[in-house]
Amino acid sequence: MTEKPDYRDTVFLPKTDFPMKAGLAAKEPAILARWDALGIYEKLRETRKGRERFILHDGPPYANGDIHMGHAMNKVLKDIIVRSQSLMGKDAPYVPGWDCHGLPIEWKIEEAYRKKKLNKDEVPPAEFRAECRAYAEKWVDVQRAQFQRLGVMGDWGDPYLTMKFEAEAAIVNELLKFAESGQLYRGAKPVMWSPVEKTALAEAEVEYEDVVSTQIDVAFEIMEAPNAPELVGAHAVIWTTTPWTIPVNQALSYGPDVKYGRYSFQLGSDAEGASLDSVRVEQTGLLATHPLMVWLERQIVMADDLAESTAKRLSLGVGEHRQVYLVREADVPSSKLAGAIARHPMHGLGGFFAKPRPFLPGDFVTTETGTGLVHMAPDHGEDDFLLCKANGIDPVFAVNGDGMYRDDWLWLGGQGSVINKKFVASDGPICTDLREAGALLAASDDFSHSYPHSWRSKAKIIFRCTPQWFIPMDARAVERVSTTLDTNGNVDVSQKPFVPSSVECSRDATVEGRQSNNPTLRGIALDAIANTRWVPEKSRNRIHAMVEGRPDWVISRQRAWGVPIALYVNRATGDYLRDPAVNARIIDAVLQGGADAWYATDHQSLLGPDYRLDDYEVVTDILDVWFDSGSTHAFVVEARYGEGTRANLYVEGSDQHRGWFQSSLLESSGTRGRAPYDAVLTHGFALDGTGKKMSKSLGNVVDPLKIIQESGADILRMWVASVDYFEDVRIGKEVLATTSDAYRKLRNTFRYMLGALDGFTDAEKLPVSEMPELERYILHLLATLDADLKDAANNFEFNRYIRRLTDFANEDLSAFFFDIRKDSLYCDAPDDPKRRAYRTVLDTLFHALVRYAAPVLCFTAEEVWQTRYPEADSVHMLEWPTLDLRHPRESGNDGLEEKWARIRQLRASVTEAIEPLRREKIVRSSLEAEITAADLGDLSAEDFAEICIVASATPGADGIAVTKTEKQKCGRCWRHLPEVQEDGDLCDRCETVVNG
Incomplete structure (x- = not known):
């Protein structure tokens, strides 16, 4: 042959x-180097100049460590959005930025001090701030390289940093806008406070963890009851999971709509047939000496709905098979508690503790837990503070910033810390003293609940009343004189009235002040939420609820590393100075010397000839870092693209509804009467492969840098694009x-x-x-x-x-x-x-x-x-x-799509019909198959055979029939065709192509 x-x-x-093999990990750095050499980002800006602009404003991460998966997911998503908008012909700049102030960095420097057994407070403040700045600079450089390695394209040569002097000056300028319009006040209110970090915290700096706390029931003896003399000598019982607040108690609160009763005690047995009297006579052992024995002759006042659950708590520890029974003796309408006065369990100490504790009506009192009576410590609770303030009771500031009671406090002075578990335990000093005073009815260390912690130190926080600076949510602004920075970064003092009513109020006024000539910050912000695009749409409801219910914004922090609250407070009037000329000098000083200028300057020179420094207190608090980042739209978007420009899009994780999204919204609403963004995209969090939160302790952290090193950044980028990032992934x-x-x-x-x-x-x-x-x-x-x-x-x-x-x-x-x-x-x-x-x-x-x-x-x-x-x-x-x-x-x-959709279905049916012959090795490929089909999809037999990649196709009866072809195979195209005489010869087409 x-x-x-x-x-x-x-x-x-x-x-x-x-x-075929990608080798991305090795190739990608070379591609990055080529982009850098070509100056791609700068060339794009030049090429797109004058086009429709799309601004995605970057939310600033903290410069304090290597990037994690959340960073990678966020930055890649932003880059995909920016690149897609650029692809669609828009001028889509991207200016990356970093948050450089505040506790995340300051805490790291303090940790280094603690390891060296040094005290931060003994270090000169300027030296400490310089260390914080150097630390931030180091991690900005590290993270910059890591973000670039992800392929994120942007203005990496000129990112924004909140610690740049021009940024710090702009932040001070934004603060002074609030001051000039009267949207700033100093007041003593309970705020979230970290005794470990010794500063107030914002809501976004707090996370909630499940804890087990001590719960106690404490009795306050009623001394006066004008509307119910029979209550004198009875005891009002309160329940709390914060025993450390009892030394700061100043009143008791009852619910006007709650039904109360007067109850007596009896001790019984849970053994069937036992009588109360026989158990009473049996006073032996622990039962006879238990503190509750004294209560057999006393009576207490509490809510009827909570009597059963209270009796169960009181039964703990009275002896095996013993329990406390509360017998209702009389009805006590809440009106009978009006005007009543109790005394503090530690009244014997005199002074503060000897003062009467009035009963005050509180709408917040419920019968969900406790006793239906609530003890009031205005230093440590917002409801407490507001109710007591309305009744002329002021905070006493008994707990210091480190969580210790003041040295001069009559009870437990100099002791603490109040978040120390042993200090507040059932056998700790607070409960021991209450027990000895005969006021502790029950105490146990077994109450499970959710409790706020600092997300940096992971330590418990407390609510603590301290003098702080606030931006009010429900006060109306006044017109102001605007002090701004011009496009060259110079101070510009001009007469530009602040008119918050310029916002379009498209909905009915549901918050007082909205749609008025001078609406409140809350009203402006809620209208801005309504007129902003939220992606996904459901995130609108979340931020609306947060803004609708949030308290005033506490913007002050008692730390060193940050932008100063650059205000002068008149010692005589308590009001802060509002003078555009002074403000201009302040802004210029910060522009020239950064935040340090406020602490090192000659304040008399800033005040000028019209004011005496001796008449003014220089504020030394710094700004909440959320105010810093909430102001970035001013010194990034507007500074680079023109006054009045706002971002097309903000993109961050869902936690930023209470963080950056909200602080930016409030800052812009308070100074510009609108949101700083047209749209907000919210993404979920990155979880491990099983859906668990990543944790070093669990060993389930997925490191994006390792993925890049092993597989390349494009694999990570494709993962980001392919998941449903609107949810956790x-x-x-x-x-x-x-x-x-x-x-x-x-x-x-x-x-x-x-x-x-x-x-x-x-x-x-x-x-x-x-x-x-x-x-x-x-x-x-x-x-x-x-x-x-x-x-x-x-x-x-x-x-x-x-x-x-x-x-x-x-x-x-x-x-x-x-x-x-x-x-x-x-x-x-x-x-x-x-x-x-x-x-x-x-x-x-x-x-x-x-x-x-x-x-x-x-x-x-x-x-x-x-x-x-x-x-x-x-x-x-x-x-x-x-x-x-x-x-x-x-x-x-003319039905092209429909026609070919049907052809593709027929092709799939042919493939399915051939498969049994292939499995049985009757045919090795579809080219060896001849088919007879009832429907050729309106194609010729030749075209249908080509589409199905078979030897031939013939119209026939119902269904699809498959047989092995008898035709010979072309030696070049391998098709089985009638003109091929012997296997391996050429078909007519191939003959023409090969031999001409």
């Missing part, structure tokens, strides 16, 4: 240097394996197109009108994809975006179009119209898909682009593809 020629060299196989080995698989498929799509387009030039292009229907159908699908991707990008739904892109590449191209047309690509003559049409469409697909992929797979898209166009600019300089097609849904395509 004559050996058949080898025709492999005559087949036009794809040729490309683009490797999972990441782990299995999740990343799925992402890597999806990436490989998309990469291979690009590899195939690069190879298939080898040598393609414009001269080979074929007009759409001359193309086969299959090519026109694919172009219609591309137009549909184009519209869907643009819609997904504009709605920030990149999980839908990447899913549509990968599905198109895998299902419409690789598994369908490429599969069908590989025969034409490999075997048709180069000038064959079908092959030219196919390669023309491939070129269109390439230019579209590489652009679509670029926002997500920024490195891979660049590698793809440079492989085909090594001398060209970056792929990220390109714009959204312009397709010379109408969208199929608008084109009147």
Whole structure:
């Protein structure tokens, strides 16, 4: 037998240097270096100058450690959004920034001091602040490199830092706007306070953890009851889980609508048949000496609904099989408690403790827990403070900043700390003294509940009344004289009245002051929420509820590292100075010397000749860092893009509804009468592969830097785009394996197109009108994809975006179009119209898909682009593809989509019918199969055979019949055709191509 020629060299196989194996970890740094050398970000700004601008304002992370998965997820999502908007032709700058002040950094410096057994308070403040600045600078540089390694494109050479002098000056300027408009006051109110960090905390700096606390029931003897003399000598019982507040008690509160009763005690047995009297006589052992024995002759007052649960608490510890019974003796309407007076259990100490404790009506008193009577410590609770203040009772500031009682406090002076578990335990000094005073009815260390902690120190916090600076939520602003910084950073004093009513109030006024000529900060903020786009929409309700119910904003902190509250308070009047000229000098001083200028300056020179320094107190508190970051819109967005400019979008995690989203909203609402953003996108948190919160102690932390090192940043970027980031998302080995698989498929799509387009030039292009229907159908699908991707990008739904892109590449191209047309690509003559049409469409697909992929797979898209166009600019300089097609849904395509959808279903049925023969090895490939089908999808038999990649197709009866072909196989294209006489000979087409 004559050996058949080898025709492999005559087949036009794809040729490309683009490797199947990505090797991203090694390639990506080189691509980053190329971008840096080309100055891509700067070139984009120049190219897009004058275009519609899209500003995504970066929320500042703290500069205090390596980035974690939450950072990576957030920054990648932002970068995908910015790149997609740039792709759509917009000028989309991105200015990264960092929060550099406050406790996260100060705490780290203090930790270093503690390790060296040094006292921070003994270090000169200027030296301490310099260490904080150096620490922040170090981590800014570290995080900058890590964010860039993720492929995040931005103005990394000129990021914003809250510790830059111009930023600190701008923050002071924003503070003074509040001061000038009267939206600032100093008052003593209970605030969340960290005894460990010795400062007030914002709500966003607090997290809640489950704890087990000591619960106690304490009796206050009633000394006077004008409306119910029979209550004199009875005891009002209160329940609390904060025993340390009893030494600061000043009143008792009852619920006006709560039903109370007067109860007597009896001790009984839970043994069936035992009588109360017999147990009473049995007073032996622990029972006889138990403190409750004295209460057998006394009576207490409490809410009827809580008598049973209180009796159960009192029963603890009275002896085995013993329990306390509360017998209701009389009804006590709440009106009888009005005007009543009790005395403190420690009244014998005299002084503060000898003062009468009045009964005050409180709407907040309920019968959910406790006794229905609440002890009031105005120093340590907001309800307590407001009720006592309304009745002329002032705080006493008994607890110091470190959680210790004042040295001169009559009871437990100099002792504490009040968050120390042993100090407040049932056998601690507070309970011991109350027990000895005969006032402790019950105490146990077993109450489980949620309790606030500082999210930095992880220590418990307390509510503590201290003098602080507040921005009121419900006070109206007044017109002010505006002190601003001009575009060159110079101080500009001009007459610009603050008119908060400029906000469009589109809804009915549900908060007092809204829609008035001078609405409140709360009203402005709520209207701004209503007129802002929230993604997802449900997040609107969350921030609305938070703003609607939040207290006044405490903006002062008793720390060293931060922007000063640069105010002068008149010693005689207590009011702060409001003078535009003084403010201008203050801002200029901070602009020249930073925050340190406030502490090192000659304050008389700032006050000028019109004021005497001796008449004024210089405020030394610093600003809440949330005020710093809430002001960034002023010194980043407006400073760079013009006064009045606001961001198109803010993007952060869902925790920022009470953090940056809210502080920015309140700051801008108070100074500009509107939100600083048009839209807000909220994403969830990154959890481990099983859905648990990542924790070093659990050992389940997924490190983004390790993923980049092992797999490359594009894998991480594709994961971010592919998950439903509006909710909490999972990441782990299995999740990343799925992402890597999806990436490989998309990469291979690009590899195939690069190879298939080898040598393609414009001269080979074929007009759409001359193309086969299959090519026109694919172009219609591309137009549909184009519209869907643009819609997904504009709605920030990149999980839908990447899913549509990968599905198109895998299902419409690789598994369908490429599969069908590989025969034409490999075997048709180069000038064959079908092959030219196919390669023309491939070129269109390439230019579209590489652009679509670029926002997500920024490195891979660049590698793809440079492989085909090594001398060209970056792929990220390109714009959204312009397709010379109408969208199929608008084109009147005479049912093209519907027709080919049916053809694809028929093709799938043919493949399914062939599979049993393939499994049984009757046929090795579909090319050996001949089919008879009732429906050929309105195609000719030849075209249907080509679509199904079979030897032949014949119209027939119902269903699909498959047989093995008897025709011989072409030695070049491997198709089984009637003109091939012997296996291995050439078919007519291949004969023409090979021999001319």
